[in-house]
Amino acid sequence: MGGMITARTVQRTLTLAMLPIAALMMPAAGLAESAQPPVVEGDIAAMQNRMAAGTLTSEALVRSYLERIAAIDDAGPVLNAVIATFPDAIEQARALDAERAAGRVRGPLHGIPVLIKDNIEAVGPLPTTAGSLALADNVTGRDAPLVVRLRAAGAVILGKTNLSEWANIRSPESTSGWSAVGGLTRNPHDLSRSACGSSSGSGAAMAAGLAAATIGTETDGSIVCPSGSNGVVGFKPTVGLVSRTHIVPISVSQDTAGPMVASVRDAAIMLDAMAGTDPADPATREADARRVPSYAATLSADGLRGLRIGVMRDRLGSRAEIRALFDAALDVLRAQGAVIVDIAETRSGFERLGEMEGEILFTELKAEMARYLSGRPGDAGPQTLADLIAFNRATPAEMRWFGQELFELAETKPADDDPEFVTTRTAARQLAGPDGIDRLRRDHGVDLLLGISNGPAWSIDLINGDNFAGPSASQLPAVAGYPHLTVPMGMVEGLPIGLSFIGTGWDDARVLAAGHAYEAARGPFPRPAYRPSVSP
Helix, strand or coil: CCCCCCHHHHHHHHHHHHCCHHHHHCCCCCCCHHHCCCCCCCCHHHHHHHHHHCCCCHHHHHHHHHHHHHHHHHCCCCCCCEEEECCCHHHHHHHHHHHHHCCCCCCCCCCCEEEEECCECCCCCCCCCCCCHHHCCCCCCCCCHHHHHHHHCCCEEEEEECCCHHHHCCCCCCCCCEECCCEECEECCEEEEECCCCCHHHHHHHHCCCCCEEEEEECCCCCHHHHHHHCCEEEECCCCCCCCCCECCCCCCCCEEEEEECCHHHHHHHHHHHCCCCCCCHHHCCHHHHCCCCCHHHCCCCCCCCCEEEEEHHHCCCCHHHHHHHHHHHHHHHHCCCEEEEECCCCCCCCCHHHHHHHHHHHHHHHHHHHHHHCCCCCCCCCCHHHHHHHHHCCCCCCCCCCCHHHHHHHCCCCCCCHHHHHHHHHHHHHHHHHHHHHHHHHHCCCEEEEECCCCCCECCCCCCCCCCCCCCCHHHHHHCCCEEEEEEEEECCEEEEEEEECCCCCHHHHHHHHHHHHHHHCCCCCCCCECCCCC
16 A cells, blocks of 8 residues: 555455455465565665765665565565555655755755654645544645654655554554554564554564654554564654644653664654654643754763663563573673663552553543544544544444444543543652652662563454563553663564663653664664464
8 A cells, every 4th residue: 555545545445344354364475585675775874875975866765665665565465564655755855866966965864765654644645544534534734843854854754654543542452553544564574463553554664674764653652562573673752852743642641753763873863853842732842952962973882881770670571582582681781881780679559550541541532632633624524532433333444343442431531621630640640750760760779771662473363452462661651751762682483572771751862872882782683574474
C-alpha cells in the first residue's frame, strides 16, 4: 500500500477484513537478501556525507526507498508497514537537491526521507486516519508542528506508516499492528510474529530499511515496544519536549512523538529538528529553555564513563536467555566506565499505578478526542468519541477482529476537569516521577535506570489478540513523562530484545549519550531475515 488512500485502497482494506482467518495468518514467503533492492548503507550522517560529496542525491535516495517499499512492503514479505507514500516525495527531493546545488544546506536532515506514523498530520492528499475507516477522509491540509520542523530541517516526508488502530486504545482484545485501513503489519525478523505497537509500521519499516528514519508516538510503550521488537532504536522524549498539536490524541498527560531509527545518533539528529516550544501545546512551554543546543553534539564514546546506572533487578523477568543478554550488556557498560548499582526492589508502592493510569488514559481520551475531532477544518465526520463508537457499530470491517470495550469505557468517564480525576492524575504523576524514578535514583545514588524493553515478539493471533509476555520498562517513564530510550541488545531465537535507558524529566541528552556509548561498544546488530517463522 505505497500509494494514496483512494477508494481502491479502502476496497482493498475491506477485502482484507473479510478474508478467512487462514489466509490472513499464513506467513508470506521470506525475501532473500540478494532479491531485495539495496539498502543505502550507513546512518543519516553517512547519507549526508555522500550527498555532500556528490555521489548520492536526495532524489536517488527517495527512489531507492520507494523501490524497497514496493518490493518488500507491497510484495515479497508483505510487511504492510507503510500505508501510503506522498505523491510529491520525488518533487520534495528534487527541490532539496536544487537547494544543495545552489549552496544552501539546511542541516543534517537535508534531503533525508522520513516516514511518519499515520496519526500525525501532514500537508498533502493523504488522510490522517489513525488506522480507522472513520477517518479515511481526514485530509486536513495541515502539517503537525513537528512535521513543520522536520521540513524546515530539510527532511523529505516520504509517507505514512501503519499502526495499531487508534494507537491500541480501542479494545483489550486487539492485535498490535492491525488497523482497518492498513491491514496487519508483520515483524520483518519473523513474519509470523508481532511487530508490537502501536507504532508497529514505523518499527517494521525502519528495520526493513524502508526509510532513513521514522517517527512514532507513545502513550505507554508504543515507541519502545515496537522499536525493541523490531530491533531498532526508539526514543520517547520527555513529555513536552516535542509538540503534540495535530496528532490524533489519547492522553494530554502522556502522549509524545519520538524518533524510531537505525542508531542513537540518528535519534539525536531527529530530536534536534523536532524539539521545541509550540504555543498551541502548553506542555511544551519549557521546551526551548530545557532543550540542549544540539543533542547530537552531546554524543561521544565516553558517554558512560563515571555514570552510575541502577539496574531494576525485579523487572527483568525470569527467562534465562534474556537475563544472559542483559548480563552481557552490563559487562559492556562496565567496560565503558559505567558503575552498575543493583536495585533489588522497585515495585513496592506502585500497586495502584496501573489503575490510576487507566483512569488518566480513558478520561483524557474522551476529552482529547472530542477536541481533536471537533477542531479539524470543516464540520464533516465524527465529532466525539460517541460518534466513533456509533461508526464502529455500523461498520463490520472495523469490528471484524475485536470490539471497542475501551472506547465504551472511556465514554462513561467524567470531564477531565472533574476534581476527583484531577487529584488522581496529579497523584499518579507524583508517584511515577518524584516518588518513583527520582526516588529510586536518589536512594541508590544513580544517574539513570536500566531495564529490558521487551520480550521476544509473540505469535500473531487475530482471533485471540495479543499474547504480550516478558519484561517491560515502559510504565514508570510513561506515567511520569520522563525520557526512555531503547537500544537493540541482542537476539533470542532470532527475535530482537531491547535495552532500556530511563532518566528524569528533561534529562534527554544524558539518556541519549549513555545509549550511544553502549551502542558503539556493542557493535553491529543483525538485519531482518524475513523468515516465515523461527519455529522448528
